[in-house]
Amino acid sequence: MTGTITHIVAVASGKGGVGKSTVTANLALAMAARGKRVGVLDADIYGPSQAQMMGIAPGTRPKIVDEKTMLPLEAHGMKIMSMAFLTDIETAMAWRGPMVSGAFQQLLDQTRWGELDYLFIDMPPGTGDIQLTLAQKVPVAGAVIVTTPQDIALLDARRGIEMFRKVKVPVLGVIENMSTHVCSQCGHEEAVFGDGGGERIAAQYDTRLLGQLPLTMSIREQVDGGRPTVVAAPDSDIATTFARMAGEVDESLGARVASTGPSISFE
Incomplete structure (x- = not known):
């Protein structure tokens, strides 16, 4: 990996x-x-989606600097790297675990990130090869766990938290998505996937509930259109929630750096 990255957040x-x-x-x-200077690495090798979410046209390729490094693409003021930039959109990545881990390592190491305050890594679901590769070979500052209030999702979220704890990666907090659904016609609000699950799991693992997000059509439409809510509707309640959560992550890691010293630059 080339450049200096202060915080890597999974x-x-x-x-x-x-x-x-x-x-x-x-x-x-x-x-x-x-x-902040921010980058996003789409580590979901089998199902990369950040390219479309960030409005980067299919078939767009990164610039190759030399035989070993490439420049990330840029969107909305951030640096982006994804397997979607290196393959055709219809290509099925029928790879075994070691190949997937190797592809992830190459995306991370061979991208010329430059100077970043934050690199967010969009992890694939589960607790498999990429998660272990990340924990073993990358200085991860912390992890954010995304779940829904549904019992099955919470069960899997617990496994994710346990995995990060085993490899000594701090869990910065839990984000509960699809907490409630608000009817677009009548305004009735309903907890269709259950209630309070994010709070319970955060309390169980002595971490914080960073925030709760509603199940709304606008969030889906905006990311499908390449302009996520924070840029499409910056004054909305949802964007305000994301701003608050980003602030909590920033303050938490800022305090961590103050107590442990600055991050190491690496090549």
């Missing part, structure tokens, strides 16, 4: 379908809105 989930990539995109944009 955004993870125990299972797919909880909105982890959407949360990663918006959380990173909210951090950039705080004046």
